[in-house]
Amino acid sequence: MQQENEYRIMPLLPLRGVLVFPYTVIHLDVGRKKSVNAIEEAMLADKEIFLVTQKDAQNEDPYEDDIYHIGTIAEIRQILKMPGGTMRILVEGLCRAQIKEFIAMEPYMKVKVEQFKENNLEKDAEIEALMRTLVSQFEQYVRMSKKIPPETVISVVAIEEPGRLADVIASHLTLKIDEKQRILEALDVNKRLEYLCEILAKEMEVLELERKINIRVRKQMEKTQKEYYLREQMKAIQKELGEKDEKSMEIEEWKEKIEKANLPKHAREKAYKELERLEKMPPMVAEAVVVRNYLDWLLSLPWSVETRDRLDIKVAEEILEREHYGLKKPKERIIEYLAIRKLAKKMKGPILCLVGPPGVGKTSLGRSVAHALNRNFVRISLGGIRDEAEIRGHRRTYVGSMPGRILQGMKQAGSKNPVFLLDEIDKMTMDFRGDPASALLEVLDPEQNNSFSDHYLEIPFDLSKVMFITTANSVHNIPRPLLDRMEIIELGGYTEEDKLHIAMDYLIPKQIKEHGLKETNISFSEGAIRKIIREYTREAGVRNLERQIAAICRKVARKVVEDRNYYARITANSVVNMLGPEKYRYGTAEKENQVGVATGLAWTETGGDILAVEVALLKGKGNLTLTGKLGDVMKESAQAALTYVRSRAEELGISDEVRDSYDVHLHVPEGAIPKDGPSAGITIATALASAMSGKPVRSDVAMTGEITLRGRVLPIGGVKEKVLAAHRAGINTVILPAENKKDLEEIPANVKKKMRFVLVEHMDEVLKETLVKDQA
Incomplete structure (x- = not known):
């Protein structure tokens, strides 16, 4: 028997994993050169070698700090040399030992170790209890793991x-190296037994969870196998009875739908090709959902469904007149289209573009056209669209793909x-996802849209019989190639008389109905409507007018709730009580003749407006100062006018x-609003001539008119909008370029009667008409 604390010098064999x-x-299995040398040295001596585990199994050449310092002294029982210079040895662990000193590292590792002798403890009650617990846990572990032979338990x-019991049990457990090392380093037997009991308890918890998971998975598998078996049986029974399974029934339903759809040849071939793909797919595969969609x-899609046009021109004309006041040109164009449809059966649908300020009835006119033609109506808004796929659709390879708008x-x-x-066609934008305006070219080209190609559909669709109507506030913002494919119909602003008729015949009855009122509760006088138009709205259309009428109806509705018999007669005087103080001054033109102030006419997207140009002279060097947020074109007009x-x-x-010693300061009021364009040229020249003379x-x-250096x-x-703006402002004389004479035909007759038009070719004619000869 060895003595305690015995020191020995021995060859060391580092173990990996x-x-x-x-x-x-x-x-x-030993293959490293140092390890082979250590075994050969041990065989020459007493066949005993010191076995220690490496901290990192990947390290090929470990040093002092790369190995644990407590290991096992073992006796080499057998050596078997393998091909390639490796050895397989059979070793038996004898006792624990600890490295005290490294003697040599070459040609093998030689160390001085302290050998620990296992104390023969007397079995007290605690150790006996620990041993029994450990054996019981190990038996249970062997039963649950089924990886250790039952003979081992015996x-x-x-x-x-x-x-010895602790070491033998620890050698049979599947543990990490650091946990096994902890057991090996537990020199106190009590602690070793306790630690093993703790490890076995944890392992059994894990094994119990594994068992529950396996049972659950097995049950699921059994259920799936059972369902598969039953389905196969059901298929066999259905086959014997001549019945069809669910998938076959679905395919038959699709075939019936395809036959009933009355598709054109190319679409029918595509449908059958996709159906053939669906038939070959497993029912639950993701691609099957894409094919079904x-x-x-x-x-x-309406490949062959077509409504019959109402070709009665008189009826269509009555409908258009009933639903819309004015708008002579658009109505004439629709009636012309109907007349041609009556004479020529095969005719491509026109592409009309209604251009005008907001609120003049562009969108509602499209709905009326559909009603007059007895056609179905559909509207999509293009405002803010910036993705080409919104028009042409997405490829089917994308998740959630669908056709375009x-x-x-x-x-x-x-x-x-x-x-x-197609509403707001001038509000489209473009970015890295493509240009939707370019995608619309094929849609709005009568020569191409008989075979419109959508990325999702992948087959051509005929749009040639569609009557496309587009709307825009401004022609300038529509891309030129797109504009070239459309027929422009301009809708100017309404006159005061037009607005009065629209309010009395359309807006008031509509708002009375929408607010739940009756004609016995409210009525409007003509003076009230004129006051609202003049002093509460300033617009080309009638949108704000309708809002003001709605505001009055709301106030009356509240009174009617309190008193069912309440009746309100809305007059010019009661409008102020209902809507508050006037928002605009009627007739915003200057009341008196002034030096250095001229009135111009401007075009905006909301209609025409009047523009005051003010000029002041200051002692200086003849410099020109421009203010009022003017654009580059307007600045150049001012320079030309001054010259x-x-x-x-x-x-x-x-x-x-x-002329030479005074600075000129030119200002256009409402300085926060950007202003640009050449049409203020003669107005600026008039104001300059007035101030300087x-x-x-x-x-x-x-x-209004553009000026050259020669005058x-x-x-x-925008002549119509500008003239209407002058009319609204109470101005009765308008100076226009002589070449704009043709545009006077668009101005309503009732406005033309009240106004005087002076057509000029040179600036001298303008000054002759505008400057007052005798100073007052």
Whole structure:
């Protein structure tokens, strides 16, 4: 028997991923040169070698700090040399030992170790209890794990030494190296037994969870297998009875739908091809859902459904007149289309573009056109669209793909010849996802839209019979290639008389109905409507007018709730009580003739407006200062106007001192609003000529026109809107370029009667008309 604290010098064998306990016999494969040398040295001596586990199994050449310092002294029982210079050895663990000193590292590791002798403890009650607990837990562990032979339990039960029992059990457990090392380093037997009991308790908890999971998985598998078996049986029974399974029934239903859909040849071939793919797919595969959605879209489109046009021109004309006041040109165009449809059966649908300020009835006119033609109506808004896929659809490879808005609208319409309204076509934008305006080219080109291609559908769809109507506030914001494919119909603003008729005939009855009132509760006088138009709204359309009428109806509705018999007669005087103080001053033109102030006419997206141009002279060096947030074009017009006025100083009665020694400050009021365009040229020139000559400008004259350095007056746009703005402001004389004479035909007759138009070709004619000769 060895003595305690015995020191020995021995060869060391570092182990990778393996730990050897005392009293255990194990095979080890050795291949490293140092390890082979250590075994050969041990065989030359007493066949004993010191076995220690590496901390990192991947380390090929470990040093002092790379190995644990407590290991097992083992006896080499057998050596078997393997091909390639490796060895397989059979070792038996003898006892624990601890490294005290490293003697050598080459040609093998030699160490001085302290050998620990296992104390033969007397079995007290605590150790006996720990041993019994450990054996009981080990038996239960063997039963649950089923990885250790049952014979092992018999050999373990027969061990009476506590330390040996712990080591033998630990050698049979599947533990991590650091946990096994902790057991090996537990020199106190009591602690070793306790630690093993704790480890076995945890392992059994894990095994119990594994068992429950396995049972659950097995039950699920059994259920799945049972369902599969029953389905196969059901298929066999259905086959014997001549019945069809669920998938076959679905395929038959799709075939019936395809036959009933009356598809064109290319669409029918595509549908059958997709159905063939669906038939070959397993029912629950994700691709099957994509094919079903595609077939659903393909069959829901109106390939051959067509409504019959109402070709009675008189009836259509009555409907348009009843639903819309004014709008002569658009109505004429619709009636012309009906007349041609009556004469020529095969005709491509026109592409109309209704351009005008907000609130003039562009969108509602599209609905009326559909009613007049007896066609289905569909509307989509293009405002803010920036993705090409919104028009052309997404490829089917994308998750959640679907057709574009055009085909969605056709499905909604339910016929292949609806009136299709594309609202706000000038509000589209573009970004990295493509240009939707370019995608619309194929839709709105009569030569191409008979075979419109959607990315989702992948087959052409005929849009040639669709009557497309687009709306826009401004022609300038519509891309030129798109504009080229459309027929422009301009809707100017309404006159006061137009607004009065629209309010009395359309807006008031509509708002009375929407607010739950009756004609016995409220009525409007003509004076009240005129007051609202003049002093509570300033617009080309009638949208704000309708809002003000709605505000009055709300106040009356509240009174009617309190008193059922309440009746309100809305007059010009009661409007102020209902709507508060006036928001706008009627007739915003200057009341008196003033020096250096001229009234111009401007076009905006909300209609026409009047524009005051003010000029002041200051002692200086002849510099020009411009304020009022003017654009580059307007600044250049001001420069040209000043050059013209200075060049004509002698004829205009301007002194040399004023011409050369005074700075000119030109300001356009409402400075927060951006202003641009060349049409203010003659207005600026008039204001400059007035300020520099000291002659007042007539306050009852408004003007518009572009000026050149030589004083020529060039034509401008938006004549109708500008003239209506002058009419609203109470101005009765308008100066226009002579080349704009043709545009006077668009101005309503009742406005034309009340106004005087002066057509000019040169700035001299303008000044002759505007400057007051005798100063008052």
